[in-house]
Amino acid sequence: EPEVTQTPSHQVTQMGQEVILRCVPISNHLYFYWYRQILGQKVEFLVSFYNNEISEKSEIFDDQFSVERPDGSNFTLKIRSTKLEDSAMYFCASSETVGQMYTEAFFGQGTRLTVV
Amino acid sequence: AQSVTQLDSHVSVSEGTPVLLRCNYSSSYSPSLFWYVQHPNKGLQLLLKYTSAATLVKGINGFEAEFKKSETSFHLTKPSAHMSDAAEYFCVVSDGTNAGKSTFGDGTTLTVKP
Numbered sequence: 001e002p003e004v005t006q007t008p009s010h011q012v013t014q015m016g017q018e019v020i021l022r023c024v025p026i027s028n029h030l031y032f033y034w035y036r037q038i039l040g041q042k043v044e045f046l047v048s049f050y051n052n053e054i055s056e057k058s059e060i061f062d063d064q065f066s067v068e069r070p071d072g073s074n075f076t077l078k079i080r081s082t083k084l085e086d087s088a089m090y091f092c093a094s095s096e097t098v099g100q101m102y103t104e105a106f107f108g109q110g111t112r113l114t115v116v
Numbered sequence: 117a118q119s120v121t122q123l124d125s126h127v128s129v130s131e132g133t134p135v136l137l138r139c140n141y142s143s144s145y146s147p148s149l150f151w152y153v154q155h156p157n158k159g160l161q162l163l164l165k166y167t168s169a170a171t172l173v174k175g176i177n178g179f180e181a182e183f184k185k186s187e188t189s190f191h192l193t194k195p196s197a198h199m200s201d202a203a204e205y206f207c208v209v210s211d212g213t214n215a216g217k218s219t220f221g222d223g224t225t226l227t228v229k230p
Contacts, residue, residue: 033217043160043206043220056217091160104150105218109159 002026006092006108013082013115021077021111023092032075033093033105034067036060043091049075082115089113118143120209122221130229135179135194137224139207142188149190150208150218151181160206166190177201202228 005024013019025032034046048055049067066078075094079086089112093105123138141147151163164175171183181192190207207221 035218035220042222045217045219048217104148104162104165106162107152107160 002106004092004094004106004108006090006111008111009109010112011114013113015084015115016081019079019082019113021079021090021092021113023075023077023108024073025075025092025094026106027073029094029096029106031055031095031105032067032069033095034077035091035093035107036088037091037110038085038088046077079113082113084115087113087115118147118209118219120207120219120221122205122207122224124224125222126225126227128227128229129197131199132196135192135197135201135226137192137205137207137226139190139192139221140188141190141207141209143209148210149181149183150210151175151179151190151192152206152208154204154206154223156203163192163205197226197228199228199230202226
């Protein structure tokens with residue numbers, strides 16, 4: 001069964017450092033997303049991406065964040081200068097649409113980011 | 117705008133007894149609704165989805181949910197709990213207009229006692 005894969009599963013970084021989280025969406029999907037889940041809190045939408053541009057972003061997704069689809073298969077989330085409060089589980093997801101209907105998003109296993 | 121409320125943060129049942137996890141939603145449009153499960157230190161797995169077809173939706177592992185528009189509810193049920201059902205469950209709504217943006221509920225932790 002096709003799946004979304006994320007690497008690494010766990011990343012530890014020092015405050016102020018740049019970090020790149022990587023995702024390989026399902027190959028025929030066209031919509032890509034990042035969500036995050038701070039420990040003990042709900043899953044929050046960060047950004048959606050379609051046709052090589054951001055479709056929508058939340059207020060969390062400030063100038064420190066960026067997304068890219070560098071090579072047609074990977075989808076990355078970059079945090080330029082990490083803060084302690086960026087520590088969270090980050091989920092990548094992808095989906096396709098059938099006409100105007102949105103199909104379910106397939107989620108990766110997540111990358112646990114720990115900022116120290 | 118869309119939102120979802122999971123009415124119970126924790127539910128505890130005995131093995132073999134029924135499970136009910138409650139979810140109410142709000143959406144300006146015809147929503148798609150999903151239930152995901154997250155086992156400890158694991159990713160999110162889709163249990164079932166509603167996308168304006170049959171109102172009673174059957175999912176994996178014996179779970180099902182009923183879409184009730186008049187009550188704006190999408191409660192998740194299972195006739196008989198198994199120890200392996202112990203996990204975090206998320207109700208998710210998407211109204212399909214924001215390029216698939218989903219809104220998650222706060223989650224319900226299901227504990228299954230032997």
